Amino acid sequence: xxxxxxDKPAEFDAEIKLWYRAQAQETPSAExxxxxxxxxxxxxxxxxxxxxxxxxxxxWRRHRWPISSAASVMFVATLLLINQDETQxxxxxxxxxxxxxxxxxxxxxxxxxxxxxxxxxxxxMSAPSVDEQQVQLQxxxxxxxxxxxxxxxxxxxxSLQGRNAxxxxxxKSLSDSKPIKTMPQRDAVVSAKQAVNHLESLVKQEQWVEAxxxxxxxRKNYPQLKNEDHPQHLRWKTLSEQVIIPLPKPSVPAxxx
Amino acid sequence: xxxxxNERAEADVDQQLMSQYSQGDTSAFESLYQKHxxxxxxYFVRQIGDLQLAEDLYQETWGRVIxxxxxxxxxxxxxxxxYRIAHxxxxxxxxxxxxxxLFSEAFTEEQDADSLLPSDTQAPDTQFEEGVKAKLxxxxxxLLPTVxxxxxxxxxxxxxTAGGIAEVVGISxxxxxxxxxxANQSLKACxxxxxxxxxxxx
Numbered sequence: 001x002x003x004x005x006x007d008k009p010a011e012f013d014a015e016i017k018l019w020y021r022a023q024a025q026e027t028p029s030a031e032x033x034x035x036x037x038x039x040x041x042x043x044x045x046x047x048x049x050x051x052x053x054x055x056x057x058x059x060w061r062r063h064r065w066p067i068s069s070a071a072s073v074m075f076v077a078t079l080l081l082i083n084q085d086e087t088q089x090x091x092x093x094x095x096x097x098x099x100x101x102x103x104x105x106x107x108x109x110x111x112x113x114x115x116x117x118x119x120x121x122x123x124x125m126s127a128p129s130v131d132e133q134q135v136q137l138q139x140x141x142x143x144x145x146x147x148x149x150x151x152x153x154x155x156x157x158x159s160l161q162g163r164n165a166x167x168x169x170x171x172k173s174l175s176d177s178k179p180i181k182t183m184p185q186r187d188a189v190v191s192a193k194q195a196v197n198h199l200e201s202l203v204k205q206e207q208w209v210e211a212x213x214x215x216x217x218x219r220k221n222y223p224q225l226k227n228e229d230h231p232q233h234l235r236w237k238t239l240s241e242q243v244i245i246p247l248p249k250p251s252v253p254a255x256x257x
Numbered sequence: 258x259x260x261x262x263n264e265r266a267e268a269d270v271d272q273q274l275m276s277q278y279s280q281g282d283t284s285a286f287e288s289l290y291q292k293h294x295x296x297x298x299x300y301f302v303r304q305i306g307d308l309q310l311a312e313d314l315y316q317e318t319w320g321r322v323i324x325x326x327x328x329x330x331x332x333x334x335x336x337x338x339x340y341r342i343a344h345x346x347x348x349x350x351x352x353x354x355x356x357x358x359l360f361s362e363a364f365t366e367e368q369d370a371d372s373l374l375p376s377d378t379q380a381p382d383t384q385f386e387e388g389v390k391a392k393l394x395x396x397x398x399x400l401l402p403t404v405x406x407x408x409x410x411x412x413x414x415x416x417x418t419a420g421g422i423a424e425v426v427g428i429s430x431x432x433x434x435x436x437x438x439x440a441n442q443s444l445k446a447c448x449x450x451x452x453x454x455x456x457x458x459x
Contacts, residue, residue, distance in 0.1 A: 012441045023391050025299065026303075028294055028295075037287060
């Protein structure tokens with residue numbers, strides 16, 4: 001249905017406007033005016049009072065996210081710098097070894113001869129696999145040093161005591177032979193008991209060459225086995241005698257007498 | 258054209274006064290209040306029969322203006338904002354509760370006829386006729402449907418065009434125009450009929 005007034009202008013007639021203006025114009029009372037004005041003034045004053053505490057414009061509040069982020073980064077970086085060693089250990093393969101192994105290694109380390117421990121820095125002990133080759137090389141060098149020491153010691157004894165041909169041959173074979181196959185540094189760390197056990201197993205298998213090498217090594221590395229109070233002393237003595245024929249006591253030449 | 262420019266300048270002045278008040282200038286608010294108090298007051302009083310309620314709503318409207326002064330957007334025309342607050346208050350407090358009873362019934366048929374009877378001491382005829390028709394218009398306005406009455410008051414008191422009224426009330430432009438046309442037609446017919454009755458009684 002079409003609006004019949006649609007074509008007419010949407011405003012009131014001038015006559016109606018005139019009559020409307022001719023009406024009495026009501027206005028609010030003075031009390032009402034005062035009440036509203038006092039409300040406006042009090043609102044303005046309270047707004048001024050509120051403005052005294054400028055919280056929103058605070059520097060720290062405005063930049064709270066960047067500042068807190070920077071502080072967090074600084075804190076973490078400081079922690080990492082302070083605990084650098086621990087971090088490296090955590091990141092290394094060593095951290096995956098069982099706890100018992102670590103404890104055992106510590107115990108074994110305490111039994112190592114001082115020379116060996118000194119020559120093997122802590123950093124090398126816990127070095128990651130990346131440096132393993134280097135560690136092995138150092139271990140090989142160390143073993144060679146040990147080997148040479150043993151040989152020189154034996155040779156010294158021979159020269160003094162006039163060793164027999166059998167012993168000479170053994171020494172010769174030792175000196176001619178290649179150095180002991182190098183083992184990783186970690187494998188070298190064994191207790192005296194373990195070394196004796198290993199020696200016993202070699203004797204049982206009649207691997208005399210290896211057994212001899214081991215005896216010499218044990219003699220060098222575990223001097224405490226010579227002590228009669230040592231729990232492994234008897235075993236060590238028996239086994240070593242089986243492997244290496246004891247050298248005859250040097251005979252004093254008649255001329256010296 | 259000149260009227261539109263004048264209206265625009267008035268709106269700019271209102272916005273400036275409002276921003277000055279939001280910055281703490283109470284005298285700016287006073288100017289603003291003096292400028293708009295009459296129209297807003299009559300907007301309430303002529304729609305609501307209860308004077309006390311009309312004054313309460315009037316005061317509440319200005320209270321909301323004061324409270325929201327800091328968040329006032331200069332993009333909105335001040336009078337549009339002011340009358341929208343008033344319209345919403347009127348809807349909330351009056352129409353939703355008692356849609357019929359509270360609206361002005363200032364005149365009854367009997368009162369109307371008696372009060373409008375001419376006296377011998379009154380002014381010349383034309384002046385007399387305008388005076389009588391003004392009183393008749395007041396009565397006729399009270400008979401208008403609520404929405405048409407509001408459209409008339411917004412036009413007469415607030416100075417709004419059809420577009421402005423549509424914005425304040427929240428209806429379409431076409432609906433507003435329709436309300437204005439019907440109100441205009443009804444008022445004219447009502448006043449002429451009443452005037453005829455007065456003439457007959459003379």
